[in-house]
Amino acid sequence: MTMVILNHSRTRFSSNLSAKCSQFLQRRWKNSAEWLNRQHSDPYVRRAKMENYRCRSAFKLLEMDERFKFLTPGKTVIDCGAAPGSWTQVAVTKVNANGKDSRAPKGKVLSIDRLPFYPVDGAIIFPLSDFTTKETQTAVKEALQNEKVDIVMSDIAPNVTGLKDVNHDLIIKLVYTVIRFALPVTKPGGICLVKLWDGNKTSAVETDLQRFYKKVRRVKPKASRSDSTEVYLLASDFLGIKT
Numbered sequence: 658m659t660m661v662i663l664n665h666s667r668t669r670f671s672s673n674l675s676a677k678c679s680q681f682l683q684r685r686w687k688n689s690a691e692w693l694n695r696q697h698s699d700p701y702v703r704r705a706k707m708e709n710y711r712c713r714s715a716f717k718l719l720e721m722d723e724r725f726k727f728l729t730p731g732k733t734v735i736d737c738g739a740a741p742g743s744w745t746q747v748a749v750t751k752v753n754a755n756g757k758d759s760r761a762p763k764g765k766v767l768s769i770d771r772l773p774f775y776p777v778d779g780a781i782i783f784p785l786s787d788f789t790t791k792e793t794q795t796a797v798k799e800a801l802q803n804e805k806v807d808i809v810m811s812d813i814a815p816n817v818t819g820l821k822d823v824n825h826d827l828i829i830k831l832v833y834t835v836i837r838f839a840l841p842v843t844k845p846g847g848i849c850l851v852k853l854w855d856g857n858k859t860s861a862v863e864t865d866l867q868r869f870y871k872k873v874r875r876v877k878p879k880a881s882r883s884d885s886t887e888v889y890l891l892a893s894d895f896l897g898i899k900t
């Protein structure tokens with residue numbers, strides 16, 4: 658388990674990261690010509706390059722935050738399935754985890770992925786850390802030093818199989834891991850944002866979240882490809898549990 662507290666400059670890594678991000682996504686595509694075509698014609702890929710985000714996924718979080726305004730200065734955020742790091746980049750800026758705005762409260766971002774990923778200035782990262790393990794969850798809790806968090810967000814995605822139902826089941830399992838982690842560490846009023854691939858268990862997850870959060874919304878950001886079953890559940894106003 659490696660925990661890195663970041664002080665590095667983002668620019669030092671940016672060109673490498675762009676390549677890494679592409680490799681990372683390309684692995685999911687059997688047909689690389691098709692993948693290249695889609696990458697080249699995708700406006701979010703171009704914007705990500707221009708705005709120095711590691712991945713187009715940044716725009717999904719930016720859009721959800723634009724609509725629901727949950728990432729504000731001073732907040733503490735856990736980012737599960739964070740590599741290559743674009744959600745972490747967004748969160749660090751929004752919660753002022755890098756302290757760039759000296760007049761605003763400073764937040765905190767803790768980012769976990771089972772893959773290696775480059776530091777993001779202002780974030781505490783846990784690369785090579787499987788979030789489903791007790792070891793990783795204990796390390797994250799230790800880094801929190803008993804502080805509760807405002808937002809647990811998960812863009813975790815398992816390796817896909819050729820079978821839609823199996824993929825759905827795999828991601829649902831990860832979603833429940835995130836929810837089970839979130840409940841005892843979240844402040845009342847907090848947020849849980851989880852990505853899943855829609856299927857027959859989506860409603861059950863919504864119902865389970867409704868037991869603990871006042872409002873649960875199903876969100877499909879514009880940046881989420883229309884041909885994907887990807888959908889986000891945004892559970893807000895955590896009611897709190899006795900721990």
Ligand SMILES: C[S@@+](CC[C@H](N)C(=O)[O-])C[C@H]1O[C@@H](n2cnc3c(N)ncnc32)[C@H](O)[C@@H]1O
Binds near residue numbers: 712737739786789812
């Ligand atoms: C879609 S990517 C996340 C992209 C990220 N939100 C961003 O904006 O850069 C999904 C990530 O989930 C990670 N993941 C899958 N299973 C995991 C696990 N058990 N523990 C930690 N990370 C996991 C993958 O390694 C992958 O990096």
